[in-house]
Amino acid sequence: MxxxxxxxxxxxxxxxxxxxxxxxxxxxxxxxxxxxxxxxxxxxxxxxxxxxxxxxxxxxxxxxxxxxxxxxxxxxxxxxxRFRHSYMFKHSGISSTNPGDLEGKKIGLRTWQTTAGIWMRGIAQEQYGLDLTSVEWYTDDTEDVQLTIPDKFNVQRISEDRNIEEMLVSGDLDGAFYPARLSSVKHKKGAEHIFEDPFLEEQRYYEETNHFPxxxxxxxxxxxxxxxxxxxxxxxxxxxxxxxxxxxxxxxxxxxxxxxxxxxxxxxxxxxxxxxxxxxxxxxxxxxxxxxxxxxxxxxxxxxxxxxxxxxxxxxxxxxxxxxxxxxxx
Missing domain, CATH: 3.40.190.10 (Periplasmic binding protein-like II)
Known part of the structure; x- marks a missing residue:
């Protein structure tokens, strides 16, 4: 059969x-x-x-x-x-060298439930001390599964005429934890990686934790x-x-x-x-x-x-x- x-x-x-x-x-x-x-x-x-x-x-x-x-x-x-340190971005005017420096800042996401975002938020908190409840989180898409996000997290959807990359480049966002590469980061036009060398940071993370996310x-x-x-x-x-x-x-x-x-x-x-x-x-x-x-x-x-x-x-x-x-x- x-x-x-x-x-x-x-x-x-x-x-x-x-x-x-x-x-x-x-x-x-x-x-x-x-x-x-x-x-x-x-x-x-x-x-x-x-x-x-x-x-x-x-x-x-x-x-x-x-x-x-x-x-x-x-x-x-x-x-x-995928290792995700390479997908933590910042506005070019921000002087942060790790995600812990984004305490109290505005960070863009695709959605709250995107797996990449879960990993990046967890790593930022556990490895670099970022208080997730201090951040203003902005998402640019609907959730595939409807969620009731705990009130301790400040999460809001951006308007439909904007997107996370454009807001990051303009400085309306301080950072972004995004699942895809941003062209503005690749071409160094208003946004860049948070880490000076994310490739080395990802290897260091693996050597320390043995996690390949x-x-x-x-x-x-x-x-x-x-x-x-x-x-x-x-x-x-x-x-x-x-x-x-x-x-x-x-x-x-x-x-x-x-x-x-x-x-x-x-x-x-x-x-x-x-x-x-x-x-x-x-x-x-x-x-x-x-x-x-x-x-x-x-x-x-x-x-x-x-x-x-x-x-x-x-x-x-x-x-x-x-x-x-x-x-x-x-």
């Missing part, structure tokens, strides 16, 4: 083999659809349009308070991770999991196989257009190891997920600190999910 399912997923090197059909999950004929993250997450959260969907972890955590409104469950696949997970409709419980493991295995193909291809410098690809890869492996993209609830993922769950609860996105059992399909929590085979013989 083969079932036809839709998967909405970003087209990255880690997922490329799923998009091309090189990898097909057992028992499933996947129709893979590609959308940018904001559209993909919104369409799944608001309208439940896909059978399987790469999803913002922040929005997924916020949705768990109302599982009847958001009837899908995650598997322990994390296809997108999780951004996205993958969710599956509950009705499908109830009818075909084997889907969770098979989708997990397909994402794992696609990742393994990616990591193998990265070893070939001809695979990418980057001039110093091998040197960058060597450096990454020295800092992060040969596979910085593990799936499943391995110790490194459990540690980093636990930190995100702390931040989400502290920032009012969840009514309690969730456990992995509250969030993920049971089979994908099994430490032996990577596969069973004969120990001896054939």
């Amino acid at each position: 083969v079932i036809d399912l839709t998967l909405a997923c970003g087209e990255y090197d880690l997922t490329y083999a799923l998009h091309t059909g090189l990898v097909q999950p057992s028992g499933i004929d996947l129709n893979v659809l590609t959308y940018e993250s904001p559209e993909r997450h919104w369409r799944m959260m608001r309208h439940g349009e896909f059978d399987i969907c790469e999803m913002s972890l922040g929005s997924y955590l916020a949705s768990r308070k109302h599982p009847d409104l958001y009837p899908f469950t995650a598997i322990t696949v994390f296809p997108h991770r 999780l951004m996205h997970t993958v969710v599956i409709r509950d009705t499908l999991l109830e009818k075909y419980p084997w889907i969770a493991t098979n989708i997990y295995k397909a994402f794992s196989e696609a990742r393994d193909i990616c990591l193998q291809k990265l070893e070939d410098p001809r695979w990418t257009a980057l001039a110093w690809a091998q040197e960058h890869l060597d450096h990454q492996q020295k800092v992060l190891g040969t596979n910085p993209w593990p799936y499943g609830l391995v110790p490194s993922n459990q540690r980093t997920l636990d930190k995100l769950l702390d931040y989400a609860y502290d920032q009012g996105l969840t009514p309690k600190k969730y456990s992995p059992e509250d969030l993920f399909a049971k089979s994908t929590l099994d430490p032996e999910i990577e596969g069973k085979e004969y120990v001896s013989g054939k």
Whole structure:
């Protein structure tokens, strides 16, 4: 039996083999659809349009308070991770050298529940002493999952005729914790990185905490999991196989257009190891997920600190999910 399912997923090197059909999950004929993250997450959260969907972890955590409104469950696949010190920005007239210097200032966000923002606020508070309740926070988009943000946080939506980047450049905002690169920062036109060398700061952060921040997970409709419980493991295995193909291809410098690809890869492996993209609830993922769950609860996105059992399909929590085979013989 083969079932036809839709998967909405970003087209990255880690997922490329799923998009091309090189990898097909057992028992499933996947129709893979590609959308940018904001559209993909919104369409799944608001309208439940896909059978399987790469999803913002922040929005997924916020949705768990109302599982009847958001009837899908995650598997322990994390296809997108990113260090976020490089996405903390400031107006060029501000003399701050770390986010703690933005105490009492005005900081722009995409939304309160954006996973990148959760991480950046948490890191700014824990690592650099920023009092999140002292900041005036401004968002430039609606929340995918409706939130009741605690009153201790001063959060307001900017007017529809403005955006966070324009307000940062003009000086109406002192800083921005944003999930995407800002062209004004790249071209040094009125905005810049908070850190003098964010790349080194991110490496220092990893060496100190061993956190490579999780951004996205993958969710599956509950009705499908109830009818075909084997889907969770098979989708997990397909994402794992696609990742393994990616990591193998990265070893070939001809695979990418980057001039110093091998040197960058060597450096990454020295800092992060040969596979910085593990799936499943391995110790490194459990540690980093636990930190995100702390931040989400502290920032009012969840009514309690969730456990992995509250969030993920049971089979994908099994430490032996990577596969069973004969120990001896054939």
